[in-house]
Amino acid sequence: MDGEDFAVSLRSRLRAASAMQEEEKLYRNKGVLYPLLLCPCENLQALEDVTARDDDILLVAYPKCGFNWMVGVLKKMMMEATGRKVETRMPPLMEFFGPDVSQVMDQSPSPRLLGTHLHPDNIPASFFAKRAKMLVIFRNPKDTLVSFYHFCNNNPVLPSVSSWESFYADFLSGDVPWGSYFEHALAWEKRMDDPDVMLVTYEQLKQDLGQAVRHMSSFLGFTLTQDQVRRVSEASTFAAMKESSQHSGIGNIIFRKGEVGDWRNHFTEEQSRQMDQVFSQHLAGTRLGRQLNYDLHCL
Template sequence: MDSNGSVSNALSRMQMAKDMKEEDKLYRYNGVLYPRLMCPEENLQALQNMEAREDDVMLVAYPKCDKDDFPLQVLDETPSPRLLGTHLHPDNIPKSFGAKKTKMLVIFRNPKDTLVSFYHFTNSNPVLPTMQSWESFYSTFLSGDVPWGSYFDHALAWEKRMDDPNVMIVTYEELKQDLSDGVRQISTFFGFSLTEAQVQQIAERSTFTAMKENNSLGTMGNVIFRKGEVGDWRNHFTPEQSREMDEAFNKHLAGTRLGDKLNYQLHCQ
């Protein structure tokens, strides 16, 4: 589906959400909360029968999974190679993608900045229930009872797949630090051969500022993109909240390869 179609569908869902009660915007599927208008239950059920193709390319990131990520009937008619985006937990990704050895690029961001971004995204997107306060969203995020599930559950599930040659995990912070190098590594992973000029062109068009100013997104740009900074959590977290998140990170991810890759000491303390 092209970007114009995706933006149009997103705007349509936002309009529908204005007529919904807050309590009706979310539902549980296999114990995890999902937004009704972004991830309809029938789509999640149908995903299990989705057939992967050998040349599919998949981008995965916590926390947002959009209805257009897997438009199902549309995907069946999409010519190869297909670029698929999802924010599903790895256990919920159709098994055929594992069988076909689909290449998956997985992006993670430190949990403190993820929480801040998620909070603002929730309050700017009418498809999701509006949070009454930063404190309530912080507590809900830490408990894992947020749309698309627990950050730490996602992280630990991908930690188990770090040896999979068809999975590449990169961090938001790495890409912010050196986007050109990230483009080179990602292109190598997917088997693409790029000239240095192409690397630089892609990097220039992939900066946070360039994507936010993309005219094709229209008003959706302000919903999807906010600051894109590393360390903005310091403008939101109280010292007690920061310590509590440190404890949660140490409990779940300290000493893991993904935990080391996130460089938590540098970005979150």
Template sequence: MSSNPLADRMQARLERAKAMRDEDKLYRHNGVLYPTLMCPEEHLRCLDGLEARDDDILLVAYPKCGFNWMVGVMKKVIAEATQTQNESKISPLIEFFGPEVLKAVVEAPSPRFLGTHLHPDIMPSSFSQKNKDGVVFRNPKDTLVSYYHFCNNNPVLPSVESWDSFFSQFMKGDVAWGSYFDYALAWNRRMDDPNVLLVTFEALKQDLSAGIRQISSFLGFSLTEAQVQQVAAGSTFNAMKESSARSHGNMGNVIFRKGEVGDWRNHFSPEQNREMDQAFSKHLAGTTLGAQLDYQRYCQ
């Protein structure tokens, strides 16, 4: 056993996944697919007992939009502002908790740092009323590419038959945690909520220090410029990738792959490019969230 219980739990699930059939690795709950080993239905049911606190910080992201990177950024911001180290070995994803871990989270001191990939409409109701939500999004083309490679290298998820088949599944929302566009539209309805801050993967790549200032202000912290730069130096994607073996064990290189903007150009066919452009235009063109994604700049 290592000194990181989170990495140990992940490794145990990876071993169990090797003996599972692909068709058993996902299940449907209220029409949405979820990974059987990581968040079984029992976990989703017991979340009803998780009550939000006013000072909870909840990080929200559709899969492969930068969640794990942002976990590292926000932990460093909180640690720098409070001069305490958040060394929790519990995954911040609330759907991974289960009854035993949930009990520890309920008893944990404030402020709690939590996270989720869950669609906002099925999160515990108190989490839309009390806490602060930091939401990170990424352009759908790079999200799809990152998700494809993640599924290809993650034994707890079904094997990907081909790029074309995964593209089709993603566009139909037939992937774990459901449709990217449904997820985006649900958060677009909350863009005027003062307790919601949306940041984009692309903006963080362009100016990480500015993103750190924005996040710190949203959380009510006042970091000096020296503190901002210290957090930024340890929060680049490459820095996170280098330390991922300690934080995520054997899954480190799977979770932190490239962290690039524009990798979609190496994967999309002209027909797939047109299909995604049409989907974005249909669902997100003219929305507040769509404008922040700056689709024309990053996806044309």
């Protein structure tokens, strides 16, 4: 699915969303909320039969942790490394592909760039069995919550949020699409020793995109020159990605500010303290917790 096809599909889903009640836009599968118009139950069931390839690249991100930004970075990186344009669905989230996901994926040339927001326990087992490379991106939970809040209110296929306070409470309890941020984080924390898994943070990308490109390309087995790293980095800033996505009409939906620390414009002091306590309860002392540099970005 290219940009034009995705824009057509998006318009169709927007029309369907306009005829739905807000409470109809989400459903539960195994206790976790999912958006009905994006990944209905049959999509998730079909993923169980997906067969991975050993040269697949799987990008994994909890919602609003930088997935779409990273897709653009990886496509540019892979094109520089292979000399071939990387064809992907847009966005390449497997749970969006439909009931014929296996057929769609089988027809895609290698190396395939795929993506998901799914909890690692729900990722098709063949990706682990085949030792596909998995690049996992996280973001500090306060900015993730803010971005998720605005995304829900700006995306008609998701139910509008009744209030900031209600969404804040739902995020902390994990009662949001794709489930609990903290459960996702703890599950990946357990896999940090897996040589086929690399965790990066949104904040690391913002701080030094060039260095992040070098580390990610090395993990994926690509050899890039300094000039190639520079070209990828210059074309992959958040502003550049947002501008390039405008042609499909989704730029303002999936790319908002891209800032670190915007949570300070939304959180009350009490909400900030409560999030600090939840983070400490779940991630204090973990490697992922240290990598997120929570004290720098969230206190």
